[in-house]
Amino acid sequence: MSARCDIKVSVNGELHEACVEPRLLLADFLREHLNLTGTHIGCEHGVCGACTVFLDGDSVRSCLCLAVQADGAEVETVESFGRTENLNPLQEKFREHHALQCGFCTPGMLVTCTDLLKKYPLASDDEIRDGLSGNICRCTGYENIIRAMRAAVRERDEANR
Ligand code: FES
Ligand code: FES
Structure with a gap:
């Protein structure tokens, strides 16, 4: 088993600290560690775009990024968009x-x-x-x-x- 890494990631303006396996995908970190299940996983191969999030202001496929790559970065997911009563x-x-x-x-x-x-x-x-x-x-x-x-x-x- 590989050594775990401490990461600090701002997600939708909130700072999260976690200790994760280096192989953990950003998509899985968002969904499983932060319960932000608005980010969907379709192909896990960078093909379908369902997992797209913002990483430091640019859209990226969170199935092609590791959570450790988001250390120190700002992530925005679809949960930062409007809600039913207040759509953007x-x-x-x-x-x-x-x-x-x-x-x-x-x-x-x-x-x-x-x-x-x-x-x-x-x-x-x-x-x-x-x-x-x-x-x-x-x-x-x-x-x-x-x-x-x-x-x-x-x-x-x-x-x-
Ligand atoms: S899950 Fe399909 S591109 Fe990431
Ligand atoms: S996959 Fe069903 S609305 Fe696009």
Whole structure:
């Protein structure tokens, strides 16, 4: 058995200290140690995007990161987004455009979309599709997700005018 490591990670603004095995995935740390089960695990191979979270402001696949790599870092999960009674603007667009069915892919989609909205112009549907190409929706609800993103981009651009 490998030696355990002490880590300190800020998750959704709250500092957590833990002693973990070096092989522990960040996704498992979030779900099993912190009970933040909004981060979903689909493939565990970096393919589906369900486990996407923010690590120091950039979206990453938490199934491809070790918890020890988040030592000293800031992690944000979907739990930092709005709640049912207080959705954030992107979640509101997902609701308006029925951009989810079973919801399994939704946490990863929301994190990826938020990252895309921060970083890219997303001037065309092709650019949105390209940005979301690493997130798989098993319910194949892509069209409505693109519609929701298009609306979110429009709102972002109007607010920045
Ligand atoms: S569970 Fe991480 S990319 Fe699929
Ligand atoms: S809504 Fe079911 S996997 Fe995307």
